Amino acid sequence: MNYWLVKSEPFVYPFEELERSGRTMWEGVRNYTARNHLRAMKTGDLVLFYHSREGLEVVGLCRVDREHYPDPTAEKGDWSVVDLVPVKRLAKPVPLPIIKTVPELQQIGLVRMGRLSVMPLQKDEFLKIMELGETEAENN
DNA sequence: GCCAACGTTGGC
DNA sequence: GCCAACGTTGGC
Secondary structure, X not given: OOEEEEEEOOOOOOHHHHHHHOOEEOOOOOOHHHHHHHHHOOOOOEEEEEEOOOOOEEEEEEEEEEEEEXXXXXXXXXXXXXXXXXXXXXXXXXEHHHHOOOHHHOOXXXXXXXXXXXXXXXXXXXXXXXXXXXXXXXXX
């Protein structure tokens, strides 16, 4: 089992839309590093869903339901997609500023390489974000 | 809206 | 094959 994080601009494709439709083809990746990560995804791998540009938080969890195949939206070049299905929305979204304060999460792509849209996570990194996202709103 | 970081392109 | 110029992403 591998763990990943993908970014989406919520005004283009929010997590709510994935929940509504029940499935999506993760199209449009045009970066070789991100594409190679898509190609490494296996059916059943878990994928955190992050809202970029607006929101700036991890909002949900989804799962790889179909491994990579050619991106039908690519007019030229060698690009790939996977299919994702929603698993659940996080009880509490995990904001980027919080992630940046967590020592165990300093190595993740979200922090180290801001422009990468598909990135792997270590299991403990994945679990840490899930833990933050599942914690009930506390104290305040 | 600005700009840092990174990727891509193209001249040489 | 180097590198300057340009384009894009995405946080701030």
